[in-house]
Amino acid sequence: MFGGSPECPIHKYLMDQLQQRFQWGSWEETKFVQCGIEVHQLEDFSIAISQRKYIDLEEIYISRDRSRMPDAPVTEEERRKLRGALGSISWLCGQTCFLYSADVNFLITSIPVARVNELLKTNKLVRDIKKTRDTKYKIHAFLPDEELELACWTDAGWANRPNGTDSTEGIFVGMTSTKLRQAYEEKVTPIHWKPSKIERICRSPGCAETAAGLDGEDELSYLRIFWNEMKGHEVELREVDVPTLRTAGLLISDLRNVFDRITRATP
Numbered sequence: 001m002f003g004g005s006p007e008c009p010i011h012k013y014l015m016d017q018l019q020q021r022f023q024w025g026s027w028e029e030t031k032f033v034q035c036g037i038e039v040h041q042l043e044d045f046s047i048a049i050s051q052r053k054y055i056d057l058e059e060i061y062i063s064r065d066r067s068r069m070p071d072a073p074v075t076e077e078e079r080r081k082l083r084g085a086l087g088s089i090s091w092l093c094g095q096t097c098f099l100y101s102a103d104v105n106f107l108i109t110s111i112p113v114a115r116v117n118e119l120l121k122t123n124k125l126v127r128d129i130k131k132t133r134d135t136k137y138k139i140h141a142f143l144p145d146e147e148l149e150l151a152c153w154t155d156a157g158w159a160n161r162p163n164g165t166d167s168t169e170g171i172f173v174g175m176t177s178t179k180l181r182q183a184y185e186e187k188v189t190p191i192h193w194k195p196s197k198i199e200r201i202c203r204s205p206g207c208a209e210t211a212a213g214l215d216g217e218d219e220l221s222y223l224r225i226f227w228n229e230m231k232g233h234e235v236e237l238r239e240v241d242v243p244t245l246r247t248a249g250l251l252i253s254d255l256r257n258v259f260d261r262i263t264r265a266t267p
Helices: 009-022 076-095 098-110 114-129 205-230 241-245 256-263
Strands: 031-032 037-041 048-049 138-139 148-157 168-177 189-197 248-254
Touching: 037 256, 076 098, 098 114, 098 168, 098 189, 138 189, 148 205, 168 205, 189 205, 205 241, 205 248, 248 256
Parallel strands: 148 248
Antiparallel strands: 031 037, 037 048, 048 138, 148 168, 168 189
16 A cells, blocks of 8 residues: 655655556555455545454354353364454454454453353454444544654553453554643544553552553554654664654553652652
8 A cells, every 4th residue: 555645756756666667457546445454535635444344253153051151161163163253353453443452352362261151252242343343443634734643542451361360451552643632632543552461460450550551652662763764764773762752652541549659759
């Protein structure tokens, strides 16, 4: 996929070179399907993406009697079907349906020790995704001279993994304008999302939230560097703070007690 202004001579030159070098069967614009994603650029230059036609998931068959035994371990055949269903959902969540990323990540972790209850949860997840299959995710259009920033939201669930010890983190990074920092309700374009197990053992909810914040800040810094490289700035690998600071970044969390510890004067 390529993007650029038709009035830009550099963009026009590069597109001419690409079309001469690579003989693709057709070149599509404005509305097309790319890697299973429906892409539609609107008149204001924003882009709506969806996978409506590709959300064709099937529930795992469970008999009525079997569904009444939620704590019973799954059979190998049921485990195979569970792995296949969650693999399909995971692909969707990695492309567009990020609203369900945490749910599918948690269920994938439980596959080795799955019970009938995990089959029931997966079927519910399939139904929920089908209900929102017409949802379109938007890449917003910003004004050419508008100053953009990257914002990262993090959250964590303490000791909530199947083994009762590991914790879960959720990271979401979006692109927005400076209005968000000024407490306005502002549009945000999803850039990156990641639910996963926190690598270290956390001894408290505050520890889990702090670890999620640190991992989120790492992702945020990388994307700020990448964005500035896309804008044409050179990146010196030994001086990564320079390209990072060219774009402001916000780290957003709902952990009040960590905020209080950082801002409150120590007696």
